[in-house]
Amino acid sequence: MKLSQFGEKFSGLTGIVELMDDLGGALNENPEMIFMGGGNPARIAEVESVFRSRLEAIIKDSNKLHSLMGIYQSPQGDKEFLTEVAALLRRQFGWRLTAKNIAISNGSQPAFFILYNMLAGSMSDGSQRSIHLPLAPEYIGYSDIGLSDSFFTATRPEIEMFNDDLFKYRVDFSKLAIQKETAALCVSRPTNPTGNVLTDSEVEQLDELAGRAKIPLIIDGAYGLPFPSILFNDARPHWNENTILVLSLSKLGLPGVRTGIVVANDEIVNAFSNANTVVSLANGNLGPSLVKELFKSGKILSLSNDRV
Numbered sequence: 001m002k003l004s005q006f007g008e009k010f011s012g013l014t015g016i017v018e019l020m021d022d023l024g025g026a027l028n029e030n031p032e033m034i035f036m037g038g039g040n041p042a043r044i045a046e047v048e049s050v051f052r053s054r055l056e057a058i059i060k061d062s063n064k065l066h067s068l069m070g071i072y073q074s075p076q077g078d079k080e081f082l083t084e085v086a087a088l089l090r091r092q093f094g095w096r097l098t099a100k101n102i103a104i105s106n107g108s109q110p111a112f113f114i115l116y117n118m119l120a121g122s123m124s125d126g127s128q129r130s131i132h133l134p135l136a137p138e139y140i141g142y143s144d145i146g147l148s149d150s151f152f153t154a155t156r157p158e159i160e161m162f163n164d165d166l167f168k169y170r171v172d173f174s175k176l177a178i179q180k181e182t183a184a185l186c187v188s189r190p191t192n193p194t195g196n197v198l199t200d201s202e203v204e205q206l207d208e209l210a211g212r213a214k215i216p217l218i219i220d221g222a223y224g225l226p227f228p229s230i231l232f233n234d235a236r237p238h239w240n241e242n243t244i245l246v247l248s249l250s251k252l253g254l255p256g257v258r259t260g261i262v263v264a265n266d267e268i269v270n271a272f273s274n275a276n277t278v279v280s281l282a283n284g285n286l287g288p289s290l291v292k293e294l295f296k297s298g299k300i301l302s303l304s305n306d307r308v
């Protein structure tokens with residue numbers, strides 16, 4: 001088989017492919033196993049029962065069932081869901097956003113593929129731009145995502161030792177230099193696999209640096225804020241017009257549903273939605289249908305904080 005450069009790069013065995021193969025194999029072959037690694041969320045009976053009730057309510061209502069199964073949603077996603085997500089974030093955190101600031105994707109992983117390649121790689125003037133990770137180690141799922149080579153740069157962390165076996169990663173701002181080739185900063189918060197949570201002050205400093213350099217700060221909130229909130233300190237959620245916050249329903253207990261949520265300024269949301277349409281045509285309806293009511297009532301936050 002003769003493969004293009006794209007084919008050669010993306011059809012090979014990458015770290016994330018091996019990880020997901022192992023994960024799928026392990027859980028399918030041994031469903032009783034208590035799975036403690038690889039990013040698959042735990043099975044939480046109370047959370048599962050909330051999703052089951054939502055699904056049953058949809059199945060009983062023929063209009064809702066039709067809109068779940070029988071229609072393509074618009075490229076940006078189910079309008080009602082976008083409105084509820086924006087309303088919740090505005091109400092809860094005072095973020096100045098509307099449905100125009102929200103887009104849906106089929107999981108957050110493909111959202112990163114589109115966003116990263118939209119911002120970095122070969123530019124139309126012939127130059128190259130890269131995504132900078134202000135603190136490594138970072139999520140393995142980013143590493144093979146770039147369509148071009150030398151796609152990422154990273155800053156080594158500062159490691160603060162508390163005692164012989166307890167330490168914290170910190171962003172080393174003395175070494176973090178944004179270059180003219182830097183297209184965006186990206187951090188996962190909490191980070192997979194280290195569990196490190198950037199402090200509010202680190203996020204504020206990154207936000208300021210990104211703002212000054214006129215590049216976006218991408219925050220991967222797959223495990224983080226405001227949901228599923230799998231962190232155990234008082235970190236505050238962060239968003240402004242220069243932030244691209246990427247959220248996911250996966251770690252709430254819905255990895256099979258494949259729903260990601262991009263919160264960004266409307267220019268980014270538009271560009272993202274157009275690119276996502278080329279790749280996916282439309283987003284799956286199940287995630288938004290299942291959780292729409294939970295956003296409307298705010299229960300998505302209490303479920304995250306009290307149960308997950």
Ligand SMILES: Cc1ncc(COP(=O)(O)O)c(C=O)c1O
Nearest residue numbers: 039107108109139192222248250
């Ligand atoms: C840090 C991080 N970001 C993003 C993802 C992608 O998750 P999903 O595509 O299921 O939303 C994962 C998955 O494990 C992750 O660990």
